Amino acid sequence: MQQPQQPVLRDIVLVGGGHSHVGVLRRFAMRPEPGVRLTLICRDTHTPYSGMLPGYIAGHYTHDEVHIDLRRLAEYAGARFLRDEAIGIDHDGQRVRCRSRPPVPYDRLSINIGSTPRVEAVSGAGEHAVPVKPIHRFHDRWQTLLERVLHHPGTTRIAVVGGGAGGVELLLAMQHRLRRELAERRRDPDELAFTLFTRGERLLPTHNARVHAHFRDTLRRRGVEVHTGTDVTAVDSGRLQGDDGTWHDADEIIWVTDAGGAAWLRDTRLELDDGGFIKVDDTLQSLSDPRIFAAGDIAQQANHPREKAGVFAVRQGRPLADNLRAAVTGRPLKPYHPQARWLALISTGDRHAVASRGGLCLTGDWVWRWKDWIDRRFMARFNDLPPMSEDDGKAPDKTRVALDEEESAQAISAIAMRCGGCGAKVGASVLSRALSTLTPIHRDEILVGLHDPDDAAVVRVPPGKAMVHTVDFFRAFIDDPYVFGKVAANHALGDIFAMGAEAQTATAVATVPQGLEAKVEDTVFQMMAGAVEVLNAAGCALVGGHTGEGRELALGFAVNGLIDTEGDVALRKGGLRPGQVLILTKPLGTGTLFAAHARLGARGRWIDAALDSMGQSNREAASCLREHGATACTDLTGFGLLGHLVEMTRPSGVDAELDLAALPVLDGAEETIAAGILSSLQPANVRLRRAICDQATWIDHPRYPLLFDPQTAGGLLAGVPAERAEACLAALHARGYPQAVIIGRVLAPGEALEPISLKG
Known part of the structure; x- marks a missing residue:
């Protein structure tokens, strides 16, 4: 995740991925504004270009040729991409209310969500x-x-x-x-x-x-x-x-x-016309709230009414970007006057088109070829993005953002030499405000926790239970703090579930980049809101933590779990038995996909699917595996599939065979591996290749690198009796793990020194 040199001073939030907003993202990518952060909120990761949609329906274009990858474009522009849907506006608090995440604060808001048939x-x-x-x-x-x-x-x-x-x-x-x-x-x-x-x-x-x-x-x-x-x-x-x-x-x-306009706009203070569209002035600002802008089909310029046409949304991209920039830097805004006449190129389905402008009418196959050339050139501006280098996205130090006296003091403090030790802690008032609305789940064993904070939490161990302890911590790999918080909590809980324990309590450790107090506060709130949501769902109570300043956003948890002291105390890595099959509950590929995402080498839908997988809890999978006789289990994390399997075969005294063809793989992972895009941890994991029999035979197999791909919040790898494997898979699929599959088998130790053999 690229870290700005300048702390965030102002937030511009874009609601909707319409043609105007993709223009705004491109303008800011070409010329970043120091101290200004862009955030795009959109339900769909890939937005269609309306001019090419009929051609797609007619079969002349592929899906990717007519869609702009918003997640990739946002990454290129240094903007946050939040995959969600806006459902309201808190005008007083300057926040966008979303369907499935906490509200998102803004200093300036722009709406470009198109129209909806009534x-x-x-x-x-x-x-x-x-x-x-x-x-x-x-x-x-x-x-x-x-x-x-x-x-x-x-x-x-x-x-x-x-x-x-x-x-x-x-x-x-x-x-x-x-x-x-x-x-x-x-x-x-x-x-x-x-x-x-x-x-x-x-x-x-x-x-x-x-x-x-x-x-x-x-x-x-x-x-x-x-x-x-x-x-x-x-x-x-x-x-x-x-x-x-x-x-x-x-x-x-x-x-x-x-x-007409989206129904939720009627519940805002925005002035709308009879069709439910946002009325804006010549600067594209709302007539009723100048902090809010609108463009494209959802907007109606009061002084220049026009019919709904994609050409206006495209043309408004540049003046919208310039006026948003001017609004947060205290400069005068400039009016935009749409043209009275415009060229429309209308296709007839069969690579034939009509050009219409005023009284002009031109027809022919050549018009379609002209339209095709225009459309492809337009799409290339947003999809043919150059590879990112280490210096990309780093804005110059000096900011033009207009600040009041208190904000100026905070900004100077944020970029000055910062204290270490306890001086690096996030301020108590900021932290208390950020956490005040969170409601961690309550457990009867907690004697002292966040409900009655002290120097440390005090937790009772119930009779007949033993404690299971684990800790995980890593820096953010995605620009959405809410989603990052969910994945970080899910990742930390994985070790508890893998051992067959129930999660009891968690203590958080976080670092947050310096900045204005309001920005730091919201980052902490968003991140911990996602984490607490996951912890609560797992029955795990957040009982405390520590938050400090750092260059990068990072989050980790020390998690305590409970397990029965009678019978098998825990599912251990050393419990594999010859004759068992190896079941993996989630697909592989998070390491290569997010390495590609940072280099603009991944499609947005691949990242969506990876985040969905990483956000899925292993709790039900662990329960299901135990019910079907699993004797050994581990969760896949940084060491990759091979590293974790070796950790199981060694203490178990067994060998194992993996079927490369059977490995479940996230969409896009094979493509990014084939492109040579690997996680930074991959070279360290590859050192374990010595555990593979005849590894030179498999080095050119397209799935071979996935054995070493580090996983974040990966699935569970377990040894299950062969006779119960099919029933176990059916139960896993029914519980929401559709890609759970048998990937190999456990063998008695052979004469070879290498414990892992491959087929595929």
């Missing part, structure tokens, strides 16, 4: 129609429709509601793709029936008569039934009703009309 305005549309936005839901439904048409012969009737450029373009793209797919399978393309409904008397009403005529003729030529002047008044399962009372059959209904 299906609730028509009876039944919300239940039976598919709105084109949000795109991720439409994409999933489109894939389902595609599969259904291709694998279930028979007539399929598809209706599109909306006669603007978006509706017409989408219908033609869907028709082109589906008819082509059917023809390739030697089926009759006329199994498909398309119908278009629009309340207007003509198609594409904002474009000139020649454009209208071209698309009217195109739809007629392709057999599309068009109902103009028809307002859809009701939708039911398999049909829709026009305003004349006539019902029309439709197996799939796509809704591309009546867009």
Whole structure:
């Protein structure tokens, strides 16, 4: 994680990954503003470029060609990426309320979340129609429709509601793709029936008569039934009703009309227009709250109303970035006046397009090639990012941020020579405020803890129980302190669960970069909120800790657990038995993926999946393994699969065979390994290759490096009786570990010195 030389003085929070905000990220990547931190909050890691979406539906582009990787772009810009959804604004506290994480504070806020079809305005549309936005839901439904048409012969009737450029373009793209797919399978393309409904008397009403005529003729030529002047008044399962009372059959209904602002905006103080869009002035600031900006489809410039078109969102990126920068540095903002006319390039599905601007209408395959060139050049600005070097992301020391007297003193203190020892502790008032709203779980054995803080916690050991102690600590590998806190707590609990113990108490140790008190306080709060959430879910009470200043964010826990003193005291590494199988409960690859993420070499969805895996507790898996007769278990962490397996075979006095082909692997890990991107700990782990029989034979196997890949909050590796293995796997899958798999077997010791053999 890149650490800024200048402490964070101001926070600009971007809600939504629309076209304006990707422009803001790129502008700040090109010219960072010292002391200013960008944070992007977005539900989707990959945002589609609207100009290429019809081409994707038509089959001309791949998924990655039409999507901007927001997590990767944010990393390039030195911005935090928080994968979540905004659901409200605390104007007084200057915080964005999110669906599944603590509120995020801002000094300036910008909203670029696009518009949403208002299906609730028509009876039944919300239940039976598919709105084109949000795109991720439409994409999933489109894939389902595609599969259904291709694998279930028979007539399929598809209706599109909306006669603007978006509706017409989408219908033609869907028709082109589906008819082509059917023809390739030697089926009759006329199994498909398309119908278009629009309340207007003509198609594409904002474009000139020649454009209208071209698309009217195109739809007629392709057999599309068009109902103009028809307002859809009701939708039911398999049909829709026009305003004349006539019902029309439709197996799939796509809704591309009546867009409005997100419902949650109505509960804010923001001034909205009749469509629910945020009213902004010429500087793109909200008319009701100048600390909040808006751009793209969600915004309506009060002095320059325009129709919703992607060209405006793209053009607003630069003035939005410049005015956000000016707002936090105390400089005057500049007005933005959108153009009155703009060029629209509208495709017809089959690598043919129409250029429309004012009275201009140009058509032909060459127009599509022109549009394709423009679109690809636009996407290259955000996806073809240069590799990062060690110096990237380091802003110059001097800041232009306007500070008051108290903030100036704090900023000087933050960059001055800092004390060591106890002088490096985070201030008591900052710490107490950050922790005041956290509610660690209570356990009866805790006599003195955070509920009644003292010099140390006092915890009773229940009768018949023995204590299990462990400690883990590492620096942040992700810029989201809340997610980092969850993973750090989950990682620390892994040793407790691996030994078959229940977690009892935890003591935290954290370091936080210096900065303004409000920024330090929020970092501590976000990080510990994530950690306490995980600890509470595990029944583990946070009873104390220590927080100090440091150059990098880091977090660790000393965790105490309880185990019965009768019978087998614990699941030990030395309990493997010949004839057992080796079960691994989670996929491998976190080390290489996050090394690639730091170098812009990983796709955002790969990192999402890795974080989801790292955030999954091993508690249920450990219980399941014990129930199915596991006699040895360990959690995979920094030493990698091979290192931890060797730690099990040595005290057990056994050998083991691993099946490389069976290893569960996180998405993208094989790609990043193949690219030669390895964790910094990998070379130390590779020294254990001497434990592999005939290791030179396997060195070129594509999965061989994954044996040494260090894991963070990895899965459990256990020895289970072979006769109970299938039942154990079925139970693990049912409990939420779908990638749990048998990866090898335990063997009696052989004559070779090396205990590990491979196959694959």
